Amino acid sequence: MNRTDRLYALVEELRACAPRRVSARELAARYEVSVRTVERDIGALQQAGVPIFADVGRAGGYTLDPSRTLPPLNFTPAEAVAVAIMLGRAGGTPFSRAARTALHKIVTAMPEADGATARELAGRIRFLTDPASSEPAxxxxxxxxxxxxxxxxxxxxxxxxxxxxxxxxxxxxxxxxxxxxxxxxxxxxxxxxxxxxxxxxxxxxxxxxxxxxRRLEEFDEAPRDFVMRPLEFV
Structure with a gap:
């Protein structure tokens, strides 16, 4: 099992077991990796915004907050890739980091087979980027x-x-x-x-x-050739 599949599997395992806590040792045995590898994987998921909570001690372990997770989504693989393309163009925008974590949450919540198909299809998409770009991430x-x-x-x-x-x-x-x-x-x-x-x-x-x-209405310096419109959630 590669790391991407293991990260997906970890989230699904914690979702299925919630609210029961699962120890790192249990997860390591299940996926045939070291406890340290599980801890690194859990840390990566937490940094990506997955709501995993950890308790220390003999009865401790990891648990997933079910109220803050997405249920399995009905995205088709092509729809997921379409979302990924739009989020992939968020590089250099103020929300590029949030775009990456949002995409991770979407793929993690998809059924396993659809997620695998979406990742395979995404592997056949390429962006042309400017190698001279030096904007600090x-x-x-x-x-x-x-x-x-x-x-x-x-x-x-x-x-x-x-x-x-x-x-x-x-x-x-x-x-x-x-x-x-x-x-x-x-x-x-x-x-x-x-x-x-x-x-x-x-x-x-x-x-x-x-x-x-300060009110945005006070700003009146938009270029004359443009109309400034708000972002809409539909």
């Missing part, structure tokens, strides 16, 4: 957290002329266009609203300060 994640937590973020930003400045920014919104993704925020360095291209943010650090409440 941590930057979008920090900006996502700043937006979600409504906290001030300190960024090192390179403008079109190549000059770098350090600014404290109150995040207001993200906007996407054909050229990439942008952060709209109140720039304390300039004392006004500014639009920052995310791929020009070289470093980003979350500050402890909560961002003051």
């Amino acid at each position: 941590s930057v979008p994640a920090v900006l996502e957290e700043a937006m979600s937590a409504r906290r001030v973020v300190r960024i090192a930003y390179v403008d079109v002329a190549g000059a770098e400045t350090v600014r404290d920014v109150e995040p207001l919104a993200f906007t996407g266009a054909s050229r990439g993704w942008y952060l709209i925020g109140w720039c304390r360095l300039r004392g006004t609203f500014r639009v920052f291209r995310i791929d020009r943010v070289r470093r980003a650090a979350l500050l402890d300060e909560a961002a003051p409440e």
Whole structure:
């Protein structure tokens, strides 16, 4: 059993046993791996957002919160791959990390046969990417957290002329266009609203300060050739 299949199997095993706790030793014996391997696999699943809880001690073990898991989904393999394609294009966006964990949850919740077929089909999809792209992977994640937590973020930003400045920014919104993704925020360095291209943010650090409440309607600097529309859940 390869690691991907084992991760899927671990989640299904914990879901089937919930709310009973299953020890690492039990799981290791079942999948014929070491206890350390099980612990690493569980850690990887937890980092991906799977709600696995651990209790230490003789009666301890791992359990899955059934109220926060997805039941088996009725995605066809082709539908799952279609979702994966769209999420795969989230690289470099503020939600690229969340896209990866969302895809993992979808595939994990699919019936085993459909999940295997979807992974095989996904193996025949290829993206063309720019090898010169040097955007730090941590930057979008920090900006996502700043937006979600409504906290001030300190960024090192390179403008079109190549000059770098350090600014404290109150995040207001993200906007996407054909050229990439942008952060709209109140720039304390300039004392006004500014639009920052995310791929020009070289470093980003979350500050402890909560961002003051500001209304997106106050921002009126959208390009005249574009209409800004909200993301809709349908």
